[in-house]
Every structure is written in structure tokens, then in C-alpha cells.
Amino acid sequence: MTLTFIQNMGGASLLLFLIFGILYTIFWIYCLVDVLRSEFKDPNMKIIWIVILLFAQGIGPIVYLAMGKSTKITNYS
Template sequence: MNLTFIYNVSGGTILLFALIYFVLWVYCLVDIIRSDFRDPNMKLIWIVVLLLGQGVGPLIYLILGRGTKRSANA
């Protein structure tokens, strides 16, 4: 397996991606904590997904999490 493209990525680029991921992760965590969900257990489930989902946890929450929130009209 040839992974020479990894050697061409500078440390600054990796640091930038890590910073963006961290900001996205914190945003999702704060949004989960502050949100009201239809099912009371969904808050805990989303936190577990965020913690154990490693790289894709925040993306899964941003894509699927909106449908599990309680609407503002309820």
C-alpha cells in the first residue's frame, strides 16, 4: 500500500484540520446539551455517538440529529 501522500501534507494542514474538527465537536456537544429532544434518552445516545464516533460522530449528529429534536412549537 502506497501512502506517500501522507508525507506531502504539512504539519500546519494537519493542525488546521484538527482545529476544525475540535471546534465542530465542541459545537455539537454544546448543541446536544442545550437541545430538547422528543425522547429523553436521545440526549445520552447522541453524546455516546459523539464520544465513540471518533471522526464521523459530529457529522452523523449534524445530519441525523435534527430529526430527533423537539420542535419549538411543541
């Protein structure tokens, strides 16, 4: 079933899905690296954000960028 769906897609649609998938993967890796390199107000927040990014892959990075900044320690030096 899936194979026939892919075979019936046009080249432009397949290319669009491929580009979207690559960009989303880069976005997800950026968020994961940002969590690993950041310091948080609560030490448990790092683990919580990693779990959210790993198990809620569809919306995890979007939620992290929207809400994660308020849980970080900001050092402007």
C-alpha cells in the first residue's frame, strides 16, 4: 500500500517531502543540542526537555522553542 502511494506521487511532491524531512531533522537536532548545552534553573528540566524532544517528536521542538527559554539560566557576560 505504501509502496504504491510513493510510486504514484509526482517527483515534485516526493522532493518536497524529502526537503521538509531534512529541515525538520536539522531543527530537531538543533533543539536537542541546545538542551544539552544549556543550563536550567531547575536541574531536572534538562532531563524533562530531553524526554519531551525524544518522545514527542512531532511537536517537541516547537514546544521547546516556545517555552524552553523561560526555564533557562541567562548569563549575559
